[in-house]
Structures are given as structure tokens and as C-alpha cells.
Amino acid sequence: MSMTITEKIMAAHAGKDRVSPGELINCRLDLTLANDVTAPVAIKEFSKLGLDHVFDPDRVVLVPDHFTPNKDIKSAELALCVREFARSYSITNYFEVGKMGIEHCLLPEQGLVLPGDMIIGADSHTCTYGALGAFATGVGSTDLAAGMATGECWFKVPESMKFIYHGKMRPWVGGKDLILYTIGDIGVDGALYRAMEFTGEAIQDLSIEGRLTMCNMAIEAGAKNGIIAPDEKTKAYVEKRAKRPYRFYYSDPDAAYAEVKEYDVSRIEPQVAFPHLPENSRPVSEAQGIELDQVVIGSCTNGRIEDLRIAAQIIKGRKVNPRLRVIIIPGTQEIYLQALREGLLEAFVEAGAVVSTPTCGPCLGGHMGILAKGERALSTTNRNFVGRMGHPESEVYLCGPAVAAASAITGMITHPEEVMGGAD
Amino acid sequence: MQIKGRVYKFGDDIDTDQIIPARYMNTYDPAELAAHCMEDADPSFAGRVEPGAVIVAGKNFGCGSSREHAPIAIKAAGVSCVIAPTFARIFYRNAVNIGLPILESPEAAEALKEGDQVEVDLAKGLIKNLTSGGEYHATPFPPFMQGIIEQGGLINYVRERMKDRA
Numbered sequence: 264m265s266m267t268i269t270e271k272i273m274a275a276h277a278g279k280d281r282v283s284p285g286e287l288i289n290c291r292l293d294l295t296l297a298n299d300v301t302a303p304v305a306i307k308e309f310s311k312l313g314l315d316h317v318f319d320p321d322r323v324v325l326v327p328d329h330f331t332p333n334k335d336i337k338s339a340e341l342a343l344c345v346r347e348f349a350r351s352y353s354i355t356n357y358f359e360v361g362k363m364g365i366e367h368c369l370l371p372e373q374g375l376v377l378p379g380d381m382i383i384g385a386d387s388h389t390c391t392y393g394a395l396g397a398f399a400t401g402v403g404s405t406d407l408a409a410g411m412a413t414g415e416c417w418f419k420v421p422e423s424m425k426f427i428y429h430g431k432m433r434p435w436v437g438g439k440d441l442i443l444y445t446i447g448d449i450g451v452d453g454a455l456y457r458a459m460e461f462t463g464e465a466i467q468d469l470s471i472e473g474r475l476t477m478c479n480m481a482i483e484a485g486a487k488n489g490i491i492a493p494d495e496k497t498k499a500y501v502e503k504r505a506k507r508p509y510r511f512y513y514s515d516p517d518a519a520y521a522e523v524k525e526y527d528v529s530r531i532e533p534q535v536a537f538p539h540l541p542e543n544s545r546p547v548s549e550a551q552g553i554e555l556d557q558v559v560i561g562s563c564t565n566g567r568i569e570d571l572r573i574a575a576q577i578i579k580g581r582k583v584n585p586r587l588r589v590i591i592i593p594g595t596q597e598i599y600l601q602a603l604r605e606g607l608l609e610a611f612v613e614a615g616a617v618v619s620t621p622t623c624g625p626c627l628g629g630h631m632g633i634l635a636k637g638e639r640a641l642s643t644t645n646r647n648f649v650g651r652m653g654h655p656e657s658e659v660y661l662c663g664p665a666v667a668a669a670s671a672i673t674g675m676i677t678h679p680e681e682v683m684g685g686a687d
Numbered sequence: 688m689q690i691k692g693r694v695y696k697f698g699d700d701i702d703t704d705q706i707i708p709a710r711y712m713n714t715y716d717p718a719e720l721a722a723h724c725m726e727d728a729d730p731s732f733a734g735r736v737e738p739g740a741v742i743v744a745g746k747n748f749g750c751g752s753s754r755e756h757a758p759i760a761i762k763a764a765g766v767s768c769v770i771a772p773t774f775a776r777i778f779y780r781n782a783v784n785i786g787l788p789i790l791e792s793p794e795a796a797e798a799l800k801e802g803d804q805v806e807v808d809l810a811k812g813l814i815k816n817l818t819s820g821g822e823y824h825a826t827p828f829p830p831f832m833q834g835i836i837e838q839g840g841l842i843n844y845v846r847e848r849m850k851d852r853a
């Protein structure tokens with residue numbers, strides 16, 4: 264019987280020859296992840312088990328990234344709790360401020376998540392790692408505590424939905440635009456409880472960065488996981504990073520899908536999602552001229568080096584519009600350093616943007632760019648829920664790095680072509 | 688387990704940022720979280736919620752982040768049960784794991800009105816409207832999850848399993 268890539272990875276980790284959608288299975292985990300917000304709750308639950316060890320100190324990853332560098336005393340106490348746990352349980356992959364980055368940028372970069380892996384993280388965007396051909400999903404802190412203790416987690420095998428992207432992308436269109444367009448099509452519960460498998464010519468054309476962006480937002484359609492079959496690009500990305508063996512899985516050609524969606528990407532414009540749901544995506548041409556108070560470029564969705572390069576291409580040699588603040592946040596220390604070496608940070612600062620140390624910061628309304636009542640931001644992050652970036656009466660529009668950078672120059676939502684000149 | 692209380696209604700796609708905004712997540716103290724429960728959906732909720740309250744919401748309740756703070760805030764606010772046509776999957780797991788009863792019932796979610804008094808029988812998956820007399824059925828938990836609930840949550844369940852292994 265044929266299986267999808269998701270089913271194959273699950274079967275392999277459940278010690279079964281095959282699994283089918285709806286089946287409840289217990290899986291061996293390759294990695295668990297938590298951050299400064301979710302780890303303390305998991306640690307509290309974990310301590311009830313009275314254990315003196317985690318299942319494997321090399322496979323428990325702890326990243327203080329949400330409210331760090333500590334934004335206030337309470338956050339400092341959360342970070343302290345994580346640090347002390349990491350020390351007393353000899354956790355090898357604890358990333359202190361100075362080494363850290365936004366978790367979903369950091370783990371792929373550090374070679375901690377690999378093709379064929381089964382991963383849970385106490386963070387909903389753990390689904391990002393599907394871009395490398397892994398099964399990765401977000402769980403809560405109690406599930407994570409059980410995972411840290413046992414190295415196992417139960418799952419219901421999801422039905423898979425296949426998304427086929429045909430054709431060539433237009434200039435200034437990237438992974439963010441494809442995923443916003445897709446969520447706009449199927450809705451924020453369009454893939455509820457399901458696996459989203461992204462395939463097709465346009466996916467092959469995407470960089471690993473673009474693929475990570477797409478899988479990152481699978482949760483915004485309610486999915487359990489997003490996944491992309493590994494290829495030569497995946498191999499090139501992981502082989503220099505991996506410190507343990509990995510395996511490529513592929514869907515069988517006749518695997519069963521609950522639904523198949525096909526898109527012609529040559530028709531897709533850069534996208535903007537209007538408040539207050541990611542499904543409110545529209546072509547940027549329908550958002551042109553909306554005035555902004557703040558632009559944020561960063562997050563686990565679009566805080567990677569490719570994103571910063573695209574932004575710098577547009578911002579370099581120009582000035583940020585005086586009516587707004589522009590906050591740029593490289594995803595990890597390595598990305599920060601790379602951007603520094605390439606002169607991207609200089610271009611941003613010269614233009615009048617702020618460059619922050621890696622942190623989730625404003626993405627979840629934590630710190631480093633909170634919105635006041637009535638303010639409006641355009642952001643490369645993944646959620647535009649009510650109050651997500653600050654006051655409940657503020658607004659967040661979502662987009663990719665190109666639209667964000669162009670809008671930073673004009674002060675209003677703008678197609679990158681308007682700043683850079685039309686290509687077609 | 689019998690549940691009885693007043694219905695508080697909410698719409699579709701209530702996300703975890705509305706249930707407990709991230710600005711309050713520098714703590715995980717249940718009482719502090721409860722004081723801000725549902726704040727960005729209805730700022731008056733935490734102040735007026737009665738013990739035993741039943742939240743009745745639209746589709747995809749609890750979408751968004753994985754924060755367990757969301758079901759913790761709801762439970763600590765005194766809510767006894769959440770009824771919706773569908774739940775976001777991480778919220779669903781988290782609620783089971785911390786022992787907040789939730790029921791998927793499209794018919795109850797549609798029929799129940801703000802202020803109705805309801806009685807819920809979790810074992811049978813039966814929801815009774817004491818105000819208008821209606822009766823609705825919910826999808827019962829799969830037996831595997833019932834096991835977790837019977838053990839009083841996932842941590843107890845794991846503790847038992849680890850004992851067997853040792």
C-alpha cells in the first residue's frame with residue numbers, strides 16, 4: 264500500500280510498516296524544543312515526574328527567544344528557570360543570549376533538525392522544519408514535558424492535503440506570497456488536523472529559506488504539519504550542518520490525499536494579509552496606499568539571510584519614510600553576522616531603520632516595537648490577530664520582505680516595482 | 688462528571704492571542720492568567736464570568752499559538768467546559784492534557800444562546816439546554832484520550848507508564 268511522506272515518517276517512528284489517517288500511534292522522537300515562554304510550564308509539569316534525567320540531553324533543545332534579552336523582571340525569571348533547568352539536566356542544546364536566535368531560524372541553521380526526523384516543539388511554528396522533509400509539529404507544554412521524559416509522543420495520523428504549484432513566480436514573489444495566497448484560498452481552518460504537502464515546479468524553484476517560510480505558516484491554516492519532499496537543495500543545505508544520520512522520504516506516486524489543490528503561480532502577485540486573520544490575503548495592488556506607522560522585517564517566517572538581502576536590495580541607498588519606524592531583526596546571531604559582513608546592516612541603519620539583536624520581540628507583542636492604540640504595522644511575521652503586536656485596537660498587515668521594504672521607503676503599502684521600476 | 692452553568696458565547700476563529708494576550712505571558716500563574724482570560728475578545732469577560740461557566744464558541748476555537756496558558760487561563764477563570772463545532776488541534780490536545788473538558792458539537796454551538804443554562808454529561812457526550820429544553824450530542828473522546836482524562840491528565844498517565852517500564 265502506498266503512503267505519503269508524512270505517513271512514512273510516522274510509520275518509521277512508530278515501528279510500523281504502515282499507518283493510515285485516523286490511526287492513533289505512539290512515536291519515537293528525534294528532538295524536542297521549548298522556549299522561554301513554554302519551557303517553564305513544561306519544566307513545572309516535568310518536575311512532577313520526579314526524574315533526574317531527560318530522555319536524551321542532546322535531543323532536548325531550549326531556546327530563550329521570545330522575551331529575551333529579558334524585557335522585564337518576570338521575563339528574567341522565566342529565562343532563569345530555563346537556564347537552571349538546562350544546567351541541572353546537562354542540556355547540550357541550550358542557547359544563551361549571545362548564541363541564540365529565533366528558534367525556528369536557529370534549529371535548521373545549526374543542523375539540529377534533519378530530513379526524516381520526528382520532532383515536537385512547544386511552539387506552534389515548529390511545523391517550519393517540514394521544509395527539510397521532516398515531520399514536525401507544535402504541541403503544548405504538558406505534551407512537551409512528557410516528550411522530554413519519555414522521548415515519545417502520541418499522534419493521530421493526519422490526512423494529507425496536496426498543494427501543487429505550477430509555473431514560474433513573478434518578480435518580487437516568494438514563499439511568503441505563495442503561502443499567504445494559499446491560506447487566503449483555503450482559510451485559517453482549511454487544513455485543520457491535516458498535513459499540508461507542498462509540491463510542484465515553483466516549490467523546487469524556491470530556496471530552502473522560501474520553503475521554511477511556507478511550512479512555517481502551515482499552522483495558520485490549522486494544519487498539523489507542513490512538509491516538502493527533500494531534493495538536491497535540501498541535501499546541499501543539510502550535509503554541511505548535520506551531526507547525525509538522516510533519511511529522505513518521498514510520497515508514493517499513488518498515495519491517497521484528502522484533497523488536492525493546484526495553483527498557477529505565474530498569476531500570483533505579491534500578497535498582503537489584512538487584519539485580523541492571515542486568510543485575509545489580497546494582491547498588493549489592492550492594498551496600495553494604506554498608510555503605515557511601523558514596518559517590521561524579521562521573525563521565524565522571514566528573518567533569514569535571503570529575506571534581509573531582498574530587503575537591503577530595495578532599502579540600500581534610499582531613506583526610510585519619515586512618517587514611520589522600520590525595525591529589522593535578523594533571525595539568529597549567524598544571520599546577524601552574515602548581514603553585517605555583507606554590509607546589509609549598514610544599508611539599513613543608513614536608511615534610518617533600527618536593527619535589533621535576534622528576538623521574537625514585536626512579532627508577539629512582547630517588546631522592541633509595540634503598537635499604540637490605532638497604529639498600523641506592516642510586518643513579515645505570520646500572525647495579524649487582534650492585539651498581536653500591541654494594543655487591541657492596533658492593526659497588523661502581513662507580507663513578504665520585498666513589499667515590507669518597498670513600503671518602508673514610501674510610508675504606505677507599496678508594490679516593490681514602484682520603488683525599483685517595473686520588470687515586466 | 689456533571690457540569691452545569693451559564694453560556695457565554697463567542698464567534699469563529701477565536702485565537703489564543705485573544706484568549707490570553709502574549710503581553711501577560713511573562714507569568715504562568717493560573718490566577719494572574721485568569722484575570723485576563725478572553726481579554727482581547729471581550730474585555731469584560733474575566734470580570735463577569737460566573738463559576739461553572741460554559742464557553743460556547745464558533746469553529747476553530749483556540750487557533751494560533753501553542754500556549755498552554757490559554758486553556759489554563761480558561762480553567763482558572765472558573766469555566767467548566769468549552770463547546771465548539773471544531774477546535775484548533777494544539778488547543779484540543781492541551782485542554783485534554785490539563786483537564787479542561789471540551790466538546791465538539793456543531794449543533795450545540797449553533798443552538799445555544801448567551802445566558803442559557805446548560806447541563807453537560809461528559810461521559811455520554813450529552814448537552815442539555817435547561818433554558819429552552821433542547822438536547823445535543825457531542826463527539827465523545829476516543830478511548831485513548833479517555834484514558835488520559837481518567838488518569839487526571841497526561842503527566843499522571845506518563846508517570847504510570849514509566850513505572851511499568853522501570
Ligand code: SF4
Pocket residue numbers: 329365366367386388562563564622623626627644645
Ligand atoms: S518569531 Fe513570532 S511566530 Fe516565530 S517563534 Fe517567535 S513569537 Fe513565535
